[in-house]
Amino acid sequence: MSPVVLGKALRRSLQQVRYVVPVGFGAADGLTRAVYRQVEREFGMLAPPVALHSPAPEVMAAGWMILRETMIASWRASRAAKEVVASMVSVNNSCPYCVAVHGATLHGLLRDPTAQAISEGRVDDIADPELLAIATWVRTGVRPRTTALPPDQAAELVGVAVAFEYYNRVVNVFLDESPLPSHVPGRMRGTMMRFLSVLMRGPASRRHAAGASLDLLAARGPAPDAAWAAGAPHVADAFARAAATMGAAGERSVPEPVRRLVTAKLARWDGKPLGLSRGWVDEALAGLPPADRPAGRVALLTAFASHQLGQDDVDGFKRGGADDRRLVEVVAWSAFAAASSRLATISASYR
Structure with missing residues (x-):
């Protein structure tokens, strides 16, 4: 199978998005078309983690912007270093889809065992000292003592980490564990993942101008906590515009x-899993008006245990009249709130 054929197959994988129906090119409005074109041009395919947001075009643009300006835009950090961060955050958050996609990209860039070592939890086996230091930082949340992290790359690498705290949650809700279509036979999956690595290598190897996605959303003033991104103004701008858009979606x-409930709970959260039981959800929901509990359940699970959100939770929410746009906006607001709550800790651990 050629990379071109694989690219078409992956485009059809939008049919595997759960709970919402992504907007097709033919029905897309101007903003959606603009995002789709950028994604296909710069990511190498119409990535389902972006396109699944399409029932809420402004939210999709915000999500794409933080991904594009941290991961894809060329600045100080190498694409390989950023893929290490994305892969390692995804391992930490138990997001197998993102581990597979970004591991394939990393393997395509390096053509060495680094991606496999990350996916298998063998971080100490990474041969490159700088990539080892970056992976160790993400895995442990502690700056390595033996190797300095590059100070001029802080804004990008912290930005990628926060972006994937967001994307891991959204992907866990709306996508299966594998980026490959479900009809692909097991014996073909290894071959297709190797082709995916080839497909991703081309766009990941090219330079992409910083700031090219910023015009998708209106300009905003700098966020009050934007000092962490001072070394990369396009990253700071992307997060400011995205935060305003996600805030409006939440409202x-x-x-x-x-x-209020999610924000208060995030303020007390240390980032650790809340456990296998979902008893904490029912306890938290008890203080909400009954009419708000279905939305509260979706929001809480997205923020704190996205892999536990399932069909019954979505059905309960939609029985109250929620459409695809509202579901995307509740999930996106919650995921962004959780990611933002981790920002101070992630940034401080890099210094």
């Missing part, structure tokens, strides 16, 4: 008592 689609 539209997330009941105010739910926003």
Whole structure:
């Protein structure tokens, strides 16, 4: 199978998006078309983690912007270093889809065992000292003592880490564990993942101008906590525009008592899993008005245990009249709130 054929197959994998129906090119509005074109040009394919947002075009643009300006835009950090961060955050968050995609990209760039070592939890086997230091930092949340992290890459690498705290949650909700279509036979999956590595290598090896996605959304003033991104103004700008857009989506689609509950719980959270039981969800929901509990359940699970959100939770939410746009906006607001809550800790651990 050629990379071109694989690219077409992956485009059809949008049919595997759960709970919402992505907007096709033919029905897309101007903003959606602009995002789709950028994604295909710069990522190498219409990536399902971006396209699944399409029922809420502004939210999709915000999600794409933080991914594009941290991961794809060329600045100080190498693409390989950023793929290490994306892969390692995805391992930490138990997001097998993202581990597979970014591991394939990393393997295509380096053509060595680094990606496999990360996916198998053998970080100490990474041969490159700088990549080892970066992977160790992400895995442990502690700056390595033996090797200095590059100070001029802080904004990009912290930005990638926060972006994937967001994307891992959204992907766990809406996508299967593998980027390959479900009809692909097991005996073909290894071959197709190797072709995926080839497909991703080309766009990942090219230079991409910083700031090219910023015009998708209106300009915003700098966020009050943007000092961490001072070394990469396009990253700071992307997060400021995205934060304003996600905030507006929350006001539209997330009941105010739910926003208060999630925000308060995130302020007390240390980033560790809350356990296999979902008893904590029922306990937290008890203080909400009954009409807000279905949205609260989706929001809480997205923020704290995205891999546990399932069909029953979505059905309960949609029984109250929620459409695809509202579901995307509740999930996106919650995922962005959780990612943002981790920003200070991630940034401080790099210094």
